[in-house]
Amino acid sequence: MKLYEYEAKQLFSLYNIPVPEYGLARTPEEAREITERLGGKSVLKAQVLVAGRGKAGGIKFAESPQEAYELAKELLGMEIKGEKVNSLLISKIVSIDRELYLSIVIDRSVGAASILASSEGGIDIEELAAKSPEKIIRVYVDPLVGLKPYHVRRITESINLSDEQKKVLQDIILSLYRLFVEFDCELAEINPLAVDKEGKLVPVDAKVIIDDNALFRRKEFAERVSAELSEFELEAKKYGFSYVELDGDIGIIGNGAGLTMATMDVVKLYGGKPANFLDIGGGARA
Incomplete structure (x- = not known):
């Protein structure tokens, strides 16, 4: 089951993974109010489960609360690859200096979780793997052993960061792995994991996919699945x-x-x- 970005960020916050301040808007008025609360500027992100929303016009930047209101009127109700936009994530704008990539995914070929990281984020990881596989750091974690300090060090030492940034990245990896295991995830991804102008690591986007077979343990998400299905489904x-x-x-x-x-x-x-x-x-x- 794919989670919406706002749901994924709620989980990130639950595990102390820092995310930019945001709010969820279902009306243009709410988009304006949230933008005011964020200081007058915001990024509006259509909440859909399909990929490629940015290229489809589903992400807009507002320079004022009124502009957020007007953009929300455009975005709400539009269709992106056949999926209707019913809500918007209104987020604080991050001044990005560079972009990294971090994810944890089930690799069924080896029967283990695979942590993927790269100093190049904001792009399709499969595309990067095909063109420049040497730019991806891949660490396998045996489920019987669990995540160990040497796994984390291999990643943090492979990316050009300051000692303080490496410490933050270490904490993010540890928290993301806990989330991945405890929520029965097939994927937990941060793309991009931005380094902002102040040198802070900020997860700009969040993607989480939960194993359908584990939804009986996650009633809050299972109920959403049922609500979205038709009578026949x-x-x-x-x-x-x-x-x-x-x-x-x-x-x-x-x-x-x-x-x-x-x-x-x-x-x-x-x-x-x-x-x-x-x-x-x-x-x-x-």
């Missing part, structure tokens, strides 16, 4: 089916995700519009 979920409601008029039932996707592609190729994606799980014998 909820019913399918009860029986363990993968079902997504679409806006077409041709029902699709498939035996395995690959076959279901291929069937949908063929339907669209011949001018049809699928009404749903329904994978009954594979393994059918008749």
Whole structure:
């Protein structure tokens, strides 16, 4: 389950990871009020779960409370890659000097958590890994051993920072790992982890994905999932089916995700519009 940025930052605050001051706005009036509270300037960030919101126009900078109000009117209700914007994160603007990258992700190929760090942040980590893999520091953490000081030192000593900044980075890594483990995460990412003009490390953006299989332990998020599902999607979920409601008029039932996707592609190729994606799980014998 993907969390919205504001939800991820709430978790960061819970684990004492410093984030810029922010507020959540669901109306233009709230955006104006929050911007006033932040000192008159702010960045407005559309709260959607799809990637690429910046390039899609989902991030705007306001130089005054009134401008925040006008920008919020534009952003609220817009669609970004098919997802409607219902809320905005209104954040204090960070004066960025340089950008770093930090994340923890489950690497199923080795059965361990992988901590990734780079002195180049604010970009797609997969793109960086493909073009310049030597710029990424990768540390594997055995779940039976846990995070140790030598893991953290390998990262902090590989990035050009002052001793004080390394200490802060160490604390952020330790806190992020605790969050990652205790909230059953598949991913916990800070991109970028900014170094501001005063030399402070500031997580500008936050991304957290929680393992769906652990949602029974996180009722606050499980309830949100249920609230966002349609009646049919909820019913399918009860029986363990993968079902997504679409806006077409041709029902699709498939035996395995690959076959279901291929069937949908063929339907669209011949001018049809699928009404749903329904994978009954594979393994059918008749």
